[in-house]
């Protein structure tokens with residue numbers, strides 16, 4: 001068995017079923033993705049992906065650049081059609097009922113597409129106009145959201161003068177204007193400093209506690225690990241593992257013995273710390289015992305690092 005096959009076996013559920021298909025429908029489902037593929041000419045961006053996001057979850061799609069995460073979000077948010085398969089959002093078919101789907105979702109894109117010449121407040125009002133929100137409700141909601149994302153003091157500055165973190169917070173406020181129950185965030189903290197990243201995480205958690213279901217994509221291990229209730233690991237268009245961060249790590253072994261030797265780094269996994277320590281005691285060289293992380297899960301499945309792409 002190759003390392004990848006061994007890891008795939010380790011990440012399967014105990015009864016031998018592959019870990020990925022988990023398709024119990026869906027009273028409690030916010031999103032259903034069923035055997036979805038997307039091809040661009042010769043490129044298969046998404047390759048037979050299936051998963052369910054439950055209502056009230058923060059669900060993360062974790063994978064390197066080019067894995068197919070943005071393409072999945074674009075299909076779920078009606079921006080591009082799948083080549084095969086079906087997608088449902090809030091029980092509505094994305095292909096048959098895109099208008100209903102648009103009402104249910106807010107989208108925070110990876111790239112800042114705010115109107116730079118307008119102020120923060122004007123950007124929110126513009127979005128409300130597009131959603132035909134009544135004026136009284138609109139003005140109340142704009143103020144509520146500016147307070148919520150901590151931009152009230154800068155609401156009347158033009159967006160071109162905003163920092164990256166401020167722009168990201170305004171993008172989140174804009175996505176929430178029409179009170180969607182489901183929010184998509186494509187790499188919500190990419191390019192932000194660690195402190196700002198934590199503020200965005202707090203905001204996502206507060207939003208989620210107020211009842212919003214969240215699907216986000218990320219290639220940051222820590223973001224998937226500490227923020228997401230469940231994570232789907234995606235690589236080269238395929239969903240290769242699915243579970244809570246704890247389940248994914250425990251299937252591999254919660255403790256990792258890492259040995260830096262001449263030929264490179266070797267990692268061995270154990271369920272219990274004392275077994276990991278005992279094994280470490282038998283090794284020569286630079287040896288560390290640490291908790292397993294989602295990067296380990298990805299490396300064991302693919303033989304590559306997430307950051308390596």
Ligand SMILES: Nc1ncnc2c1ncn2[C@@H]1O[C@H](COP(=O)(O)OP(=O)(O)OP(=O)(O)O)[C@@H](O)[C@H]1O
Nearest residue numbers: 040043044045063064065066067068069070071072
């Ligand atoms: N419009 C398109 N035309 C052709 N190929 C595309 C198009 N959109 C995406 N692709 C290709 O599909 C694959 C998946 O891209 P996608 O953007 O979904 O990945 P990703 O995981 O979101 O990565 P990133 O975070 O870098 O955007 C890549 O090989 C990409 O080059």
